[in-house]
Amino acid sequence: MNGEWNRLNARMLAVHPVQEVVRLLPVLIGVLFIGRGGQGQIWSLVGLGLAIAAGLLRWFTTTYQITADHVRVRRGLLSRKELSVPRDRIRTVDLTSRPLQRILGLSRVVIGTGRADRTGSEGVTLDSLATAEASRLREELLHRRTEPTAGLVDVLAELQPSWVRFGPFTLSGIAAIGVVVGSLANLFNEVRLDEDDFGMLQSFLGRVASAPVWVLVIGLVVLTAVLVSVLSVVAYVLAFWNFRLARGEGTLRVTRGLLTTRQTTIELRRLRGAEISEPLLLRAAKGARCSAITTGLRGEHSSSVLLPPAPRPVAHRVVSDVLDDPAASSDELTRHGPRAHLRRYTRAFLFATGVTAALVVLWRLADWPAWPWQVALVLFPAGALLAEDRYRNLGHALTGGKLVFRQGSLVRRRQVLSTDGVIGWVFHRSFFQRRAGLLSLTATTAAGRQHYTGVDIPATEAVALADAAEPGLLEPFLIRR
Incomplete structure (x- = not known):
């Protein structure tokens, strides 16, 4: 980059007004129906014009600059705001393309830092750039290259159509039902619909209310289960269709999404481990999901996804391939003993x-x-x-420079953390743990959730484990016998 101030791609003028109108659509519909004597139509048109103007204004008031040391973005009309990120603080560059952006060949670029991810901010956002320009910018910011890499070296995992069967076991459809019900309720409230206009619906509800209670309960349970399953499958397909995990030159690249596509690049030098999580229903279906433990990404952030819900053996293989250590994801763990x-x-x-x-x-x-x-x-x-x-799921291990903790029942997690990423230890003992001779060992790190805990480990084993994982770190506090 030459350090000049540039504008976003002009094709965004066809995207942002539409996005603003869609975002304000419930309000515009409410104004249209509530207004009396034609005023609703007038105010709705005014609101539509303001939404389009807001979308157009974003292009005219937003500029960005890429220099050797910083990425800067200026935006705003009455209140000007400049965001600046040092290039050596950049941790991730995500590319996202919504359906309309994909049609126009555009991508939304989110430049993330570790600090921004922990505070919930999205970092510096460029919405939108041409897809080719966005890819080139990602390569330059992450790898200091001015040209895209030739290609990905190794494909570690690709979505198989049979994996869609795990969708219902994620229960993501529950959130979708809540959104739909809330939106419909707000819409009916805004437009002030008359109950007398729905005579057939009232007749149906009357028949349902007259049915025996046990029939209503069973019917509601079955209907809810079907809706949650269908919506969960839809959510799975929308989020993870075309999923692909590939390893390139010093990077992992995750591509996913049906209507909205997303590409996330994780630098291997920032990778500190991986986590295999198995919620109870997903575990019953012999499935699991994987996420990366890496600096610059929160542990539960969607950018850390390494594998969507998939067969358990695939999850273990992916972790083994990503960490280049087959033992860390599959070896037997040390149990925590009869007191635990x-x-x-x-x-x-x-x-x-x-x-x-x-x-x-x-x-x-x-x-x-x-x-x-x-x-x-x-x-x-x-x-x-x-x-x-819960006891059967408790375990720990130290193998090949990897610290492994496993715990949980409703959500069983196996966390594999490189000992190179451990920056400290926390030993916690409650009153009852002291009486049982147990303690909880927490490894602190700059990656992921910043702390990973093995619970109810025998005290002598916990100290020995920490000392073996990071030789010398505990030396000033140990008494050798």
């Missing part, structure tokens, strides 16, 4: 006892019905199953 086992059961039964006792007291003293505490007795066998599963 007992602690899982103790906590489960204390919770069940507390809930049941409270309901019994309410039954005896407050004239509550007896069935709540009788139903609460199910917490004892359910708690025993959960406690056993």
